[in-house]
Amino acid sequence: MNSEFHHIPVLQDEVINFLSPKPGERLLDCTLGLGGHAKALIDTAGGDLELVGIDADPDNLSVARENLLTVNCQLFHANFRQLADLHLGTFDIILADLGVSSPHFDDPDRGFSLRSDGPLDMRLDRTSGVTAAQLIAESSEASLANILYEYGEIRQSRKLAAAIKVALPTTTKELRTLCETLFGYRAPGILPQVFQALRIAVNDELGALQSLLQCAPNMLKPGGRLGIISFHSLEDRLVKKCFKEYSTPKINETTGAPIAPAPFVLVTKKAIQPTAEEVENNPRSRSAKFRVILFV
Ligand SMILES: C[S@@+](CC[C@H](N)C(=O)[O-])C[C@H]1O[C@@H](n2cnc3c(N)ncnc32)[C@H](O)[C@@H]1O
The missing domain is CATH 1.10.150.170 (Putative methyltransferase TM0872, insert domain)
Structure with a gap:
């Protein structure tokens, strides 16, 4: 890990393998954080990836700006629940790595850490x-x-x-x-x-995730991949249900005959979870679940 990334991106190898970035593609990182995943995806594509990054936390966004100085990118301070209003176009890769980042826990003033003393704030923004x-x-x-x-x-x-x-x-x-x-x-x-x-x-995290799940699939180009990493069962349940619906062919309710093929393919039949080695190196990754769909 690079020293300027004070947050270890979880499931980094799996994110790269399943989202398989190729030169010339467009990447939307809905939870840019400090830019760790985005940078790894861009590097995998030989530096030739156009990045649009958003984050609800302006502090994280300014660190990401520093970390991604050499990258072709547009960064926005926004909540991903507003995706539709941003008119960002279509993408080959969309990633959301939900929840909070290490700096949120490390700074007592943010109020996320139960171990240190600070104001009960807990707002991402x-x-x-x-x-x-x-x-x-x-x-x-x-x-x-x-x-x-x-x-x-x-x-x-x-x-x-x-x-x-x-x-x-x-x-x-x-x-x-x-x-x-x-x-x-x-x-x-x-x-x-x-x-x-x-x-x-x-942070109305489940409401924001529901908006993301409605909007993001429609922002994929044909062949585009949407990957979501969640950290607790309430989030994963929403992602799993929604991805299943999107990847199930429409059928006639009465006859059971297929009406239309599913617009998406479920790339990860089961959620991808970190290896024991990753959990040992980064305990925060232990509850991570990664699911991917592909727009056909
Ligand atoms: C787990 S971290 C992402 C880390 C990032 N993948 C990296 O490698 O550095 C989650 C980030 O998403 C942001 N976030 C969480 N919910 C958000 C939302 N609804 N809209 C925009 N950003 C959000 C948080 O502020 C945080 O920076």
């Missing part, structure tokens, strides 16, 4: 939206419980929501201490789920 602390303050106890149950699969979500609404934590440490008091020895297992649930809600 600090130029808009509400922070996790604001979300907690503004949500009813019932809707907070719902967030914790739906996005964190926390069984005692009502009990936790009630305690959070009383304490109204504004820092990661206050939230952690509250969970430790409430759940005791079980807290270390539950805390990551609490942080995940709030992060998903703050």
